[in-house]
Amino acid sequence: MVGIVCLWDRYATPYLAKYEELLSSQGVDYEVIFWNRLTEKGKTTVTKDGRYIYLNQFCASGKKKMLSFLQWRSNIIKILKENHYDNLILLSTVPAILLEEYIIGRYTGRYIFDIRDYTLEMVGLFRKLVMRLVNHSVLTTISSKGFLRWLEPSNKIMVNHNITVDESVDFDAPHFENNEKVRFSFVGNVRLDTQTRAMLISLGRSEKLEQHFYGRVLSICDIEQVIKDNGLTNVFLHGPFGLEEKRRIYAETDLINTVYVNAERVEDIPLGDSTPLPNRLYDALIFYRPLVTSRGTYLAELSEKYHLGVNVNGFDASIEEEILDYVRHFNKEEFIRGCDELRKEVIAEEKQFRNTIFQILKDWR
DSSP: OEEEEOSSOSTTOTTHHHHHHHHHHTTOOEEEEEEEEESSOOOOEEEEETTEEEEEEEOOOGGGHHHHHHHHHHHHHHHHHHHTOSEEEEESHHHHHHTHHHHHHHHTTSEEEEEOOOSSTTSHHHHHHHHHHHHHSSEEEESOGGGGGTSOOOTTEEEOOSOOOOSOOOOOOOOOOTTSOEEEEEESSBOOOHHHHHHHHHTTTOSSEEEEEESOBOTTOOHHHHHHHHTOSSEEEEEOOOGGGHHHHHHTOSEEEEOOOSOSSGGGOOHHHHSOOOHHHHHHHHHTOOEEEETTSHHHHHHHHHTOEEEEOTTOTTHHHHHHHHHHTOOHHHHHHHHHHHHHHHHHHHHHHHHHHHHHHHHHO
């Protein structure tokens, strides 16, 4: 049996679905361990519902958060020992680092390491620990080739795109009408990074743009207070959504908000901000919706290379005009060609990933 270790709940782990589909398609039995983060102190319990195991444990904030993580580590190791999994899938870097000694000591060559979060990659020791996990894995997957800027070369590393679509796309690019407001949408777990916040406020009273946010507002996000304090008039919060609602959301969207940098100057952008690729990139390729993204990021490089949208700085005083200028001069044919070209490359790499996983799972059966 395969054990899948998550640091969050299911809603915050959308990439789990692909692994579940792959495991089920190959007839490999598995269980998933979630951390159900309690907001109030209480007794830690473990509950099970079918193949899903829930570690119900309080998670502190601030400096005490690390203590909660260490307690999580102890509890997860206890669960792993009790269940005697043959193989593991470790979803994201932090849980893998926390469990490193136990994993390498008992599961060398018998785990898949999935790298997709970004926290301490600039710290040399952290990178060294990550590479140790990479080298002892049967396969390490990365959700962005941008991570290769800080990872050492390894034949264990393969890209795992967050895309679940074949060659056919039945959407059309937006038709921008001169007198209609441009609908500018953020789709995913809502948080305010430095540039996101600045842009939200700067565009907050625009009569030509509407800002829409679809998704769960994270506990660390104060977007409602920002809207209230700044008297923003064109921001709409829609709350959590199901995957089946994405088509409707993007049918109503003109531009996708992919601004997420925590720096005002390009030279100050943290490595962790500049290298990831959000799911919204793949949404753009599937639903033909242009991106508005942060200059100085790997995503912006792809956007420029494939003509996927407009790259901005959330602090630009002229950001509204930059976006509207892109809309006025939108080259629909060039945009569609770019989407098709990148999507074709992504699908080819995705097929290679799936074939590799199938071979691993064949050995794990």
